[in-house]
Amino acid sequence: MPSFWRAFRHLVGQNKVKFVSLNPGRSYCSPMFIALELCLAAICLPLALMFPRIGESWLESIENWGSQFARRKGLVVLLTAVVSLGLRLALLPILPIPQPKVSDEFSYLLLADTFAHGRLSNPPHPMWVHFETFHVNWHPTYASMYYPGYGLFLAFGEVVLGHPFWGVWLSTGLMCAAIVWALQAWMPPGWALVGGMLVIIRLGTFSYWADSYWGGAVAALGGALAFGALPRIRQSQRVRDSLLLALGMALLAYTRPYEGMFFCIPILAALFLWLRPKGRGYRAVAMRVILPTALVMVFAFGILGFYFYHVTGSPFTTPYQVNIRTYGLLYFPWQEVKSVPEFHHAFLRDFYRGGAVLGWYELARHHQVKLQVLKAFVVWLFFFGPILTLPWLTSLLAGKPRKPWKFFSSDFGFMLLLCAITYISCMLTIYLGQPHYVAHLAVVFYAMTLLLMRGLYDSDKPSLKFLVRAVPIVCVLLFLARVAAPLAHLNPNPSWNRTWCSQDEQNLARARIMEELGNHPGKHLVIVRYRETHNFIMDEWVYNSANINESKVIWARDMGAQNAELIRYFNDRQVWLAQPDDNPSKLSNYVQ
Numbered sequence: 001m002p003s004f005w006r007a008f009r010h011l012v013g014q015n016k017v018k019f020v021s022l023n024p025g026r027s028y029c030s031p032m033f034i035a036l037e038l039c040l041a042a043i044c045l046p047l048a049l050m051f052p053r054i055g056e057s058w059l060e061s062i063e064n065w066g067s068q069f070a071r072r073k074g075l076v077v078l079l080t081a082v083v084s085l086g087l088r089l090a091l092l093p094i095l096p097i098p099q100p101k102v103s104d105e106f107s108y109l110l111l112a113d114t115f116a117h118g119r120l121s122n123p124p125h126p127m128w129v130h131f132e133t134f135h136v137n138w139h140p141t142y143a144s145m146y147y148p149g150y151g152l153f154l155a156f157g158e159v160v161l162g163h164p165f166w167g168v169w170l171s172t173g174l175m176c177a178a179i180v181w182a183l184q185a186w187m188p189p190g191w192a193l194v195g196g197m198l199v200i201i202r203l204g205t206f207s208y209w210a211d212s213y214w215g216g217a218v219a220a221l222g223g224a225l226a227f228g229a230l231p232r233i234r235q236s237q238r239v240r241d242s243l244l245l246a247l248g249m250a251l252l253a254y255t256r257p258y259e260g261m262f263f264c265i266p267i268l269a270a271l272f273l274w275l276r277p278k279g280r281g282y283r284a285v286a287m288r289v290i291l292p293t294a295l296v297m298v299f300a301f302g303i304l305g306f307y308f309y310h311v312t313g314s315p316f317t318t319p320y321q322v323n324i325r326t327y328g329l330l331y332f333p334w335q336e337v338k339s340v341p342e343f344h345h346a347f348l349r350d351f352y353r354g355g356a357v358l359g360w361y362e363l364a365r366h367h368q369v370k371l372q373v374l375k376a377f378v379v380w381l382f383f384f385g386p387i388l389t390l391p392w393l394t395s396l397l398a399g400k401p402r403k404p405w406k407f408f409s410s411d412f413g414f415m416l417l418l419c420a421i422t423y424i425s426c427m428l429t430i431y432l433g434q435p436h437y438v439a440h441l442a443v444v445f446y447a448m449t450l451l452l453m454r455g456l457y458d459s460d461k462p463s464l465k466f467l468v469r470a471v472p473i474v475c476v477l478l479f480l481a482r483v484a485a486p487l488a489h490l491n492p493n494p495s496w497n498r499t500w501c502s503q504d505e506q507n508l509a510r511a512r513i514m515e516e517l518g519n520h521p522g523k524h525l526v527i528v529r530y531r532e533t534h535n536f537i538m539d540e541w542v543y544n545s546a547n548i549n550e551s552k553v554i555w556a557r558d559m560g561a562q563n564a565e566l567i568r569y570f571n572d573r574q575v576w577l578a579q580p581d582d583n584p585s586k587l588s589n590y591v592q
Contacts, residue, residue, distance in 0.1 A: 033501050037478055038386040044470040052462035059469055063190070070189035077184075080196040081177035084204040088169055091205060094486040097165045098211050101507035104146075105213035106543035107135035109164055111144035111151030113546040116158045120310040122546050129344050130556040130566045133542045134351070137322050142546075143311045145323035148304075149254030150218045164213060171217040172210045176200050178221050179443045182228025183450065186411060191450050194472055198388075199446060201479045206501040207382075209436065216439025222251025223263060223440025227447075230267055234274045237288045245271075246296035252440055253304060262425040263440050266418050327352045333364035333430050345557065347536040356537055364430035374432055379423075382435035382498045383445045387474045391452040394467050398456065415448045435498055509585035510541050513578060516587070517553045525566070525573040527590055529558040531581040541580055564592065 047054070070076055088095075100106055114122055121141035125131065128138040135145050144151065150171075157167025179199050183192035209215030225248030232241040245267075252260025275285050305315030312322050323329065328340035329352060337358070343349040351357060363371050380389070422441055426433055453471065456464040482501045517524045528541045542555045554573070556566055567575055567590075575590040 031497065033478065033482065034381070034385065034497075034499060036481065037474070040474045040477065041386040041390050044390065044467055044474070048463040048466040048470070052466045054466070056462075066193055067188075067190040070193040073181075073184050073189055073192075076189065076193055076196065077177050077181045080180045080200065081173045084176040084200045085169060085173040087200065087205050088172065088210055091483070094483070095206065095211060097163065098213070098504065099506040099508055099511040100213050101505045101510075101539070102212070102214055103134040103537070103540050103543075106133075106540075107144040107146055108150055108154060108213050110136060110543070110546060111146060111148065112154030112158055112164050112167070114143065115148075115151055115155035117546050119546065120307055125548050127556075127566050127569055130559060130562075131542060131544055131548070131554075132344055132348070132557075133540060134348075134536075135323065136543075137311075137319055137326065139326075140313050140322075141311055142548075143319055145319045147254055147257065147318070147320070148307055149222075149251055150214075152254075153218055154213065168210065168213060168215065168217065171221060172204050172215075175209075175217040175221040175224065175442075176204045178224035178228065179446060182224040182443045183447055185228050185231040186447050187450060187454060191454050194453075195446050195450050197472060198475055199442075201475050202383075202388075202500040203442065205479070206482055206503070208498060208502065208504045209439075212504045214436070216436025216442070218251060219255040219260070219436065219439035220442040222248045222255060222260070224248070224443040225251065226264065226267055226440075227443050230271060233271060233289055237275075237284060239288050239292050242289045242292040243296060246293040246300070250297065250300035253300060256437070256440065259422065259425040259437060260440060263418070263422045266414075266421050270414060330357055330361050331429055331431075333361065333368075337361070347530075347534075351537065360430045360432065371430075371432070372427060375426060378433060378498070379426075379435060379438060382500070383442065384449075385499060387471055387478070388449055390467060390471060391449055391456060394456055394464065395452045398459070398461075398464060409451065412448060412451050415444050415451075419444055419448070505538070507539070507541070509580065510578075513585070513587050514553055517576070520574075523551075523570075523573045524553045524576060525570045526553060526555050526576045526578050526587075527558050527563060527566075528555060528578045528580065534581055539580060541578065563590075567592070 100109060114120065121143040124138050124140070124142050128142070132138065137143050137145055153167035153171045154164040155167065157170065158164045160166075176196065176199050180192055180196035183195045186192075203217075203220070204210055207215070209217045209220070225244050227248070229241045229245035229248065232238065233245060249260070249264050252263065271289070275289065308318055309315045311319050324331070326340070327343075327348065328338055330337065337353075340352075343352075360371075384392075419441055422444075423438065426437055453468045457468040459465070478501075513526065517526070530536070542557045544555055545551050548554055554570065555578075556563075558577075559566075577588050577590040579586040579588075
């Protein structure tokens, strides 16, 4: 390994797991930061009316300098990536490398570990029934049910930098840079620079996209490449931009193909309408746009089909489909509840045929309005929050009610249509969803917000210009407050109300056992025994790496008398009993 990478790995200490908070003390939840953000946004309104010119000369000098610097577009894109990556490194003392807990995270880590071992899938294990868990297929191969895009980044982090987290870190930096690059094609460079700062703060540091193993950075990267290439192709029809468009769409196919399809259709339709080749111009469009895009997409789908073939046995069957068929997972409200083969474990039956899935199914069938309001709230809370909602409310109030269509530009109208069509994919499913379900819309959300801010800034009203200036200032203040919170002995409680600074839950107890057994000689088999009241959805421990037999630690679920066959199979391992529901979680020698 080159000396640079050895020094990097030593610097960040990626193999060291920090389980105890560096600053024990009081705690706060993300709602506290939402309340703070709401208060600061509300304070901006009276200040805009009473002191609209406060700090104007100082702010104008900063804006003039920023406008000059922003003209160096390539440097701005590069600097955005460097700042995003550097800030996340600097935050490691208060935001260490995360430990997975959500079942999706373990599935993505299995995908990454499979790639890291140079395989596309793994053979089914003879004792697979002891390892059966959420979001993992066991037949025809042992593999994650998810698409390969995010796993490739995690695998890169595992192989090249020594830990999957560095794949998250890299994808987040690329996402921030790609969003700035995309914004530069839709607005003046100065506003794109402002957007870059907002993206770094709101997505690239404390968000779960940068601090977990199931975020939306790769899908957002794909969306930014496709969205940013569109106006560039319209203007110059360069092959380079066509390739970037195809790369962005390919990333969406490799991460979120269902939602990505809704995103790509209006982009391709707009591209066709804008170009409309005629006469001799048709050949240029075909050679510079259609052919490069088609070649990349054919190649990308060919590789994807090859992956599906090795995982499921068919290039047209996805691992996700296999998982749905195996467990009868419901996805749309018009689907019928079908019987599936008998579940081997009660917790799987309770999840797929109990309240977890059927609860959302019934809500979607009988309370659609309530479900859609909840979905919209999830998206708003993460991508906008109170402070980025301020330009929207101000624009609506400052516009002309009699002719609202004249308030928005044609670019803004296209973005609004793109969001509406793409969001349909989220509305159709039965689940509340997570922000990364529409991660590819992140660049569009920021572009629309910045266009509104630009319109308010160019008005002749000092109060509107003050409100625009207040948005990035408040975001910086909130970021500094979040950085300083642990120093004041305020540690964040994990929260499922996902905001720009909410922290995911982490399974520190399981990670402690992994570290303890990793330092213990020999190989180990851990049988996990839950209580009847255990919450499997939020706290599942039975996940394993790609090569189970060669793993230092193997996790299996307690199956009573059937444990004997598992112990006989792994007769060279020391057997332990883990009891997650004890307080604290307990590890002891297993006694038959």
